[in-house]
Amino acid sequence: MTKFTPKLTSLILLTLASLLGYWLIWSWxxxxxxxxxxxxxxxNSLAPSLLAGLGYGLLLLALFGLYWLAFRAVQDGLAKPSFLFLLGTAALFAIPLLQTYPxxxxxxxxxxIRGRVSSVYGQSPYAMPPDAFPDDPFLPLAGEWADATSPYGPLWELLxxxxxxxxxxxxxxxxxxxKLVGLLAHLAxxxxxxxxxARAAAATQRSFTLLWLWNPALLLMFVVDGHNDVLMMVxxxxxxxxxxxxxPLLTLLFLLLGALTKPIGLLPLPFxxxxxxxxxxxGTARLRVFGLGMMLGGTVVFLSFLPFGSPLDLLARLVRESSGAPGFSPSTLLLLILGELGQPLxxxxxASVASWARxxxxxxxxxxxxxxxRYGRSPLKAAADFLAAYTVQALSFRLWYSTWPFLWLLLEDEQAHAHVPFRLQAGLWFLLNVQLSVLIYGHLRVYLLGGSQLxxxxxxxxxxxxxxxxxxxFTSRRAA
Structure with missing residues (x-):
């Protein structure tokens, strides 16, 4: 139960200040x-000036600053909020975000739009793109993806x-x-x-749970933008x-369910x-677990794709996406430099550059x-490493990719720390910098760099x- 001490009062003030920040995002x-x-x-279009972009960046920094102050207060034992307090405040932050434009x-x-392909037109979103239904009232909102089939798993498409x-x-x-699905999954x-x-020190349990629930980048991605990655993470x-x-059998099954929600969820499974x-x-136990796992997994895959047909349509869609449409990635920077040097893109x-990057x-x-x-290294650490590496090698980096490693970084080390471990620090800064990067590729490029993508x-x-x-x-070295 939460004890209302003077220190917790300061946490409540941080809560109110954060709520004000999220209210400003909604009003803006x-x-x-x-x-x-x-x-x-x-x-870029709703904050159409360099000054407005600077204001948005400062608002993000303020929200992350409040978040960090709250984390430090809880980690140092100065405030001891209950789980219900942490959950309730996160839900409170989300109220204005549900009404915020993505x-x-x-x-x-x-x-x-893709959900309507199944529910309204009775077709598979893996076989029929939105523009196959030209009279749909929402088709103009499909944008650049009007001619693309679904890249998501069948569990998501069923939902x-x-x-x-x-x-x-x-x-x-x-x-x-x-948006509500994203919020509920975030809280779950x-x-x-x-x-x-539960086995960690009490301060670690409280503070690391706060690192998830109060994280501005996650709230923006999962509630404002309603991105479905969070359901995979559940x-x-x-x-x-x-x-x-x-x-073990249930472990493999639920990892498979994550991949059937979003295919990137396959990456942690081998580890x-x-x-x-x-x-x-x-060997007998291994044969039993992996034999049953293959039969159960195959059945789940078959049943989940049954309403939509063959999973090969989804596989073909993913292959096309991974080999084209470069953007916001190290590979894209290389392509832009080569293009500047005269290489026809x-x-x-x-596709060749994408293959070599892989x-x-x-x-x-x-x-x-x-x-x-060989050494029994934790699969949580391996999952974090592999997902983080994916964000670097991807031909087209997207903002929500930055959320994938964070879950694993948060849980890979349960021991109490006087300071946040290096890997988790890097994951937190990555989330913040990715959110701020929209100002580099938007406002800075347009207003100061003459529109230059390079x-x-x-x-x-x-x-x-x-x-x-x-x-x-450098912060880890200073802390040590």
């Missing part, structure tokens, strides 16, 4: 006036179909429904993290719970498979598997991918 970027307008909006990712609209079957032609209700993750940290946290309970193989006592050349990533995955096999990438790539590591390195 309200959903209601713009939710059904074309073209779709973003930070300023940094408009996938929310495609959740509605999307069910949601849009309820909201029908009410776009406002559809958007709010998907917070509860699971609290439970998973399954992954349940898998970690079963792994800690020594239930847990290796860890489980090592932990099982003999043909689709074939871009080679060291595959080698890293094999090395991480070997570390797990100049924006020369600033943005080190800012996003190198600066978090450097800051964390």
């Amino acid at each position: 970027f309200p959903l209601r006036p713009y939710f059904n307008t074309v073209p779709l909006q973003d930070v 300023i940094n990712a408009n996938d929310l609209y495609r959740y509605v 999307a179909a069910g949601t849009t079957a309820v909201t029908q032609n009410n776009l406002w209700a559809g958007l709010l429904a998907f 993750c917070g509860w699971l993290i609290w439970r998973l940290l 399954w992954q946290l349940v898998a970690i719970w079963w792994w800690r309970q020594k239930r 847990f498979a290796v860890a489980i193989w090592r932990e099982l006592e003999n 043909t689709p074939e050349f871009i 080679l060291p990533y595959v080698l890293l995955g094999l090395w991480l598997l070997w570390l797990g096999w 100049a924006a990438h020369l600033i943005g790539i080190p800012f996003v991918f190198l600066l978090p590591l450097l800051i964390s390195f």
Whole structure:
């Protein structure tokens, strides 16, 4: 139970100040006036000046600063909030965010539109893109992805179909429904993290749960933008719970459910498979667990794709996406430099660069598997490393990629720390810098760099991918 001490009163003041910040975001970027307008909006269009962009950046920094002060107060034992306090304040922050326009990712609209492919038109979103239904009233809102089929797993598409079957032609209700899914999944993750940290020191359990629930980047991604990655993370946290309970079959099943929500969820699965193989006592136990796992997994995959047809359509879609449309990534910076030097940036050349960028990533995955096999290195650490590396090698980096490693970094070390571990620090700075990067590729590029994508990438790539590591390195050394 929360004890209202003077120190907790200061935490309440931080709560109120944070709530004010989120209220300012809602008042600045309200959903209601713009939710059904074309073209779709973003930070650049709703804050259309260099001064406005600076104001948005300062607001983000203020929210992260309040978040960090709250974390330090809880970590140092100066405030001892209950889980209900942490959960309730996170839900309070989300109230204005549910009414905020999805300023940094408009996938929310495609959740509605692709859900209607199934619920309204009775077709598979893996076979039929939105523009196959030219009379759909929401088609203009599909934007650049109007001719693209779904890149998500069948569990997500089943949820999307069910949601849009309820909201029908009410776009406002559809958007709010998907935002609410993101909020509920975010809170569910917070509860699971609290439970998973039950064996840690009390201050660590409270403060690390706050690091999830109060995180401005996660609230912006999962509530403002309603991004579906958080539902995948719910399954992954349940898998970690079963792994800690020594239930290997359930561990593998829930990791698979995460991948069937969003295919990127496949990446942690091999590391847990290796860890489980090592932990099982003999060949008979391994045959039983992995034999049953393959049968159960195959059945789940079959049943989840049954309403939509073959999973090969999804696989083909993912292959196309991974080999084209470069943007905001180290590979894109390389392409821009080569283009400046006279190299024609043909689709074939871009695909070739993407393939070469994947080679060291595959080698890293094999090395991480070997570390797990030979030395029993934690699969949580391997998952964090592999997902972080994915964000670096991806041809087209997206803001929500930065959320993927954070979950694993948060749980990979339960011991109490006087200071945040280097890896977790880097994950926190990565989340912040990614949020600020929209100002580099938007306002800074437009108003100070003459619209140059190359100049924006020369600033943005080190800012996003190198600066978090450097800051964390020096702060960790100073703390030591």
